[in-house]
Structures are given as C-alpha cells and as structure tokens.
Amino acid sequence: MVNIRELDPSASPLAFYGAELRRFREAAGLTQQQLGDIVYCSGSLVGQIETAKKLPTRDFTQCVDAALGTDGALLRILKLVLQSQLPSWFRPYADMEARASYIYTFQAQLVQGLLQTEAYARSVLGVMQHDKLEELVAARMERQLILERSKPPLLWVILSEAVLYQTIGGPGVMRNQLAHLLSFRDREWARVQVLPFAAGAHAGLMGSFNILRFGDDPDIVYDEGYEPRMTANPEELRSRSLRYAHLQAAALSVEDSAELIARVMEERYGEQT
Template identity: 55%
Template structure:
C-alpha cells in the first residue's frame, strides 16, 4: 500500500490525481473527513483516492473541484485516470472511440460498454472476476464521457434481439438497462436499432464489430477476442465491414419499431410481477 508521504505524482495518472487532491485539500485547511462531509463522500474514500488505492469517479471529481476551487483540474484529470486504468490491450480502442466522429457498432449478445448502465456493467464485469469490481465498473462507464463533449460522436448501434432477452443480473437491472437505451429515443446523435430474430441469416453472423470514422484519418474496423483487441485500417476489411453494416441496418427494425420492441420486452419480460 502506498504511503501518502511517499506518493510519487509521476508514477501514474492515478498517483498524480491523488497528489493534486491532497495538495488542494491541505491548502484549503481541510481534513479528509471534513472534505468528505462537504462533498457527501466518506473521509475514508477521500483518503483512498489520495493514496491511489481507489479510482475517482467523474462525479467525485466535479464535487471536489467545486468544493476546493480547483478550476476544474480534477475533472480534466479524471478522464486521463480512467483511460489509464483500462486493460492495456483496450487503451488504444478507447482512444479511437474518443477521437471518432462516427461510431457504428453491431453487437450480437449484449449491450455494448458505451451504452451500459452501472448495474449492468458491474454484472458483466463480475461474471468471472470480482476483484476491484467497483473500480473496473467506474473505468468502463468513464468511456461514456465521449458523449458529453461539445462535438460528441454520432453513435449508431445495431443490437441483435437476443441481447434483450439475455437477463444480466436481475429483472430490475434489465429494466434499468432497457430504459437507458430508450432514453436516447429522441436523440439524433445516438441511435439504437434492433435486429430481430425473424431476420434469419444476416450480414453479421461472423460476430460483433465496430466501425470508427474520423474527420481526417482513415476509418478503422474493430473486433475483439478474449483479452485482445483487433483494430485494423486495412481498406478491404473496412470496405467489407462497412457493406455488412449497411445490410445490418437495412435488415434491422426502424428506430421507432426498435423502441417499441424494447419497451414491450421491458414491460412484459422484466416488468414488476404480481404474485
């Protein structure tokens, strides 16, 4: 465990964040407990963040920035911290997502990370490994901050219908997750289409994939396997997957019909059951 007096701000973005948090807190003449009371967190959590034992959330950062008058420093740092905590093999992908102007995603089996709620993400990440689960969930959700930018990417998701029926965690978690997807129903920059079972054989049978498009760089296709990422700018691969995505969008339900299906599944399959 790192001791607060020996914390090296150059060791990692997380260490630097903790160092700056402690510096601003002490300059304000506050104890960890006092700061915690102001921002509605425990003093223990403040101490864990200061000693790089806990990953800060964007919400924590915003509250501390306001309380300590940092000028938004911690809110800017937290993006770097969250990205640095991603698995090494995925960090390049997160960078691509952050730079993309358009993201086209096809998912076969579950709601993708950019659209997951906290409870859904926590259940997915904890299916086999419970270690540091809160921190890993925070890091995954941190990727969604790309949608908070002034020029957020246009995001298009084609989701196979099976993902609606695969119960991740509890019915309450699924209701929350589907409600989250429906919350974007009137947002022209985030679009969700459902590829129905009745489609049969389709252009995405070989698996999930993303296509990232950029303002001035070549497009990139991304696929992944267990513990490894596979981005490629190979023109033939990009051309092939772009064509596949066009066909998937054409075969999927319209945005309106997709929302109606998600709403129906949320109510019929995961609604409150009366004994």
C-alpha cells in the same frame, strides 16, 4: 488516523491525482478531516485517495474541485485515472472511440458499452473480474461522457434480438437497460435498430464489430471477441462496411425496433420496477 504515506506522483495517474489532492488541500490550510467535512465524506476516505489506496469518484472530484477552488484541475486528472483502469489492450480503441465522429456498431450478445446502464455494466464486467470491478465500471461510465458533449458522435447501433432476451443482472436490471435504450429515441444523433430472429442467416454471424469514422483520419474497424483487434486496412473496412449495410437493411426500422424493445420490456420484464 491521518494518512501521511508519501507517494511518487509519477508512479501512476492515480498517484498523481493523490499527490495533487494533497497539495491543493495543504495549500488551502485544511486537514483531511476538515476537507472531508466540507465535501460530506470521512477524513479517512480523503487519506485513502491521497495515498492512492482508493479510486476517486467523479462526484467526489467535482466537490473537491469546488471546495478547493482548483478550476477543475482534479477532474481533468481523473479522466487519466479512469483511462488507466481500462485493460491495456483496450485503451487504444477507447482513445479512438473518444475522437470518432461516427460510431457504427453491431452487437450479437450484449448492449454496446456506450449504452449500458451502470447496473448492466457491473453484471457484464463482474462475470470474470472481481478485484477491480468498481474501477472498471467507473471507467466504462466515463467512456459514455462522449455522448454528453454539445456535439456528440453520430451513434448507430444494431442489436441482435437475442440481446433483449439475454437476461443480464436479473429482470430489474434488464427492464432498466431496455428503458435506457428507449431513451435514445429522441436523440437525433443516435439510432438503435434490432436485427430480428426472423432475419435468419445474416451478415453479422461472424460476431460483433464496430466501425469508427473520423473527419480527417482513416476509418477503423474493431473486432470484438476473445482476441479483439483493430485495423485500418482499406479492404477490411470495405468488407465490414458492406456487412454493416446488409445488417441495416435486414434490421427492423428504428420505430419498429423501439416497439419491439418496449414490448419485450413489458412482457418479459414488466413486473420489475
């Protein structure tokens, strides 16, 4: 059945996307079913997206932009749609992360979000969130697009060795996740180090944190945890920068870290495909 429910385009980014999709479709003289046939989906799906009942995917948006000749208009709106799916408290950090020139992160329990595979992210986000899980996963994958820029930020990641052994989503998911980490070995703008158990007491015992650096704006520290917080306080930045320097010194080299990741991938998750 054709869905003709009217929307207020100003109600949300998702409603704006739906209204624009309908406007472009009608200007092209196509029904929902005809557009669906062109982009290989059902007319019902087109109707659900036009009425903000379903979140559009990046693949759908790219196909529709091409089919309707919109010069990427819907893809630009999609970015706003996916940002709106992030928790309100996380959006300021995501905005700063997208503008950062340097990203330094220490992770005590999980792979950093920018380096998570989709399956790993779904397992992490699905622990306590079920109603909007697919929307949250899509938003996390969208954040990772900053790594595909022609000039991506310098990304330096230090992972506790515990991250490699904490089985998230099952052995198969973990094997693919560790393989994904290894895929960054040849990227000159990305460095992954592992802080080994042998390091004992270390400067990251207080928990995971990120440092963002910019060309002109003040640096920012983002503390993760049950009550995440972001600050540009100079003393806090100095303290965290010192902690990070100690963590870099205590961690395995990039080469030895890659060897450890590969060894854990084969020994612990090796029989998975």
